[in-house]
Amino acid sequence: MIQVSGSAEDICDFFLILFLYFQKRGSLITMLKSNLSNLIMSNVNIEKVQNILGNTPVLRIFFKLGSQALIDYRYPTHIFIETTRACNLKCTFCSRNVEHSESGHMDFDLFKSIVDEATSFGRKNFGLHLLGEPLLYPRIVEAIQYIKNANSNHAILLTTNGYLLDDFKAKKILENNVDKIVFSVFSLRSERTKTLTGSSNISKVIDNIKNMVALKKRMHSKTNIYMRFMICEENKDELQQVQSLTKDLGILLEARYTHNFSGVIEDNYISNKQTDKKRYPCYHPWFSPAITWDGKIVLCCNDWNYAETLGDMRETTLASVWGGERLKQLRRYHLAEEYNKIPLCAKCNVWSLHPDIFFGIQKKHKLK
Ligand code: SF4
Ligand code: SF4
Numbered sequence: 001m002i003q004v005s006g007s008a009e010d011i012c013d014f015f016l017i018l019f020l021y022f023q024k025r026g027s028l029i030t031m032l033k034s035n036l037s038n039l040i041m042s043n044v045n046i047e048k049v050q051n052i053l054g055n056t057p058v059l060r061i062f063f064k065l066g067s068q069a070l071i072d073y074r075y076p077t078h079i080f081i082e083t084t085r086a087c088n089l090k091c092t093f094c095s096r097n098v099e100h101s102e103s104g105h106m107d108f109d110l111f112k113s114i115v116d117e118a119t120s121f122g123r124k125n126f127g128l129h130l131l132g133e134p135l136l137y138p139r140i141v142e143a144i145q146y147i148k149n150a151n152s153n154h155a156i157l158l159t160t161n162g163y164l165l166d167d168f169k170a171k172k173i174l175e176n177n178v179d180k181i182v183f184s185v186f187s188l189r190s191e192r193t194k195t196l197t198g199s200s201n202i203s204k205v206i207d208n209i210k211n212m213v214a215l216k217k218r219m220h221s222k223t224n225i226y227m228r229f230m231i232c233e234e235n236k237d238e239l240q241q242v243q244s245l246t247k248d249l250g251i252l253l254e255a256r257y258t259h260n261f262s263g264v265i266e267d268n269y270i271s272n273k274q275t276d277k278k279r280y281p282c283y284h285p286w287f288s289p290a291i292t293w294d295g296k297i298v299l300c301c302n303d304w305n306y307a308e309t310l311g312d313m314r315e316t317t318l319a320s321v322w323g324g325e326r327l328k329q330l331r332r333y334h335l336a337e338e339y340n341k342i343p344l345c346a347k348c349n350v351w352s353l354h355p356d357i358f359f360g361i362q363k364k365h366k367l368k
Helices: 008-024 029-041 046-055 057-070 108-119 140-150 167-175 190-197 202-219 236-249 318-322 325-335 360-365
Strands: 078-081 125-127 155-160 180-185 224-231 252-257 296-298 309-312
Touching (some): 108 140, 140 155, 202 236, 236 252
Parallel strands (some): 155 180
16 A cells, blocks of 8 residues: 655655556556657757756656656567668767777668568657668668658657758658757867867758758748757857757757767766766666667667667567567666666666656566
């Protein structure tokens, strides 16, 4: 019996029980799923959201309830598909610096089979990148069209460094109402961009964004255009300038932090911030696995070296992996705070980029 008095955690537990009760009764919660999932994937400023949730217990309860409602144990809500592992940049904080795993483009039949399986589970979200630049995929336009033709309600997230966005691709992205295109930017200064990414031509990216904004207006496209500013110690002084620029351009801003790619990159920003933060389960094992360009199903978009390979799309289905024993075990490790039992997760700091989605009672009893 849960008592509705005492600590905020007790209150959270009480709401969880209520939630589970209504969920089993087939409540309206499922209707909120698709919109909430976009919200969760697109925190405008993660730190701000974390602070608001941290200081407002009631909001935290609703955030957790909403997050729980989004979890689909039959099939993931969001799938990262690595359309290509090729990239035109050389960012200092990318795991590509650590190891040169073989690069290649995804076979289009393999791509179609992933989308076909996902479509049989209803509306899903697709991110078309992992460790590469998706605009280098020769069939990126066909890939977008294939997803939207399969189900016009599928959501597509396209994250790009923006250098290769020509007029043709921009029009096709807008014409197909890709839900969200994110331009990842590391600095507005040429010299700094050169140091951080290997290319100094940031003005080319800004021009491409401007062109896309103008095309969007002309074409009445629904695509949301974002600039993602990747914050690290070297560029944190530019945040205000980036804010003004996005306002002037009429696009949305996502401020995110560079991270340590499961512990292989030394990042100087989050690590400094999270030293005394208590670790909580990462949302990835419940939301968003990734499929590499050569068909391997891996735990998350940070599994750059196939450390937690859960299956191969050429031999199995994502649904069977998602409901499989290994993933259940990995989720249990996270709930039990036994992160060291998963080498991939042991030193990763990505968990801290998203708010905790679990209630105390779930962690205590490994309730999912
Ligand atoms: S961070 Fe992205 S753009 Fe930079 S090198 Fe890595 S994959 Fe390429
Ligand atoms: S902790 Fe890191 S490696 Fe583990 S699932 Fe989360 S993002 Fe992936």
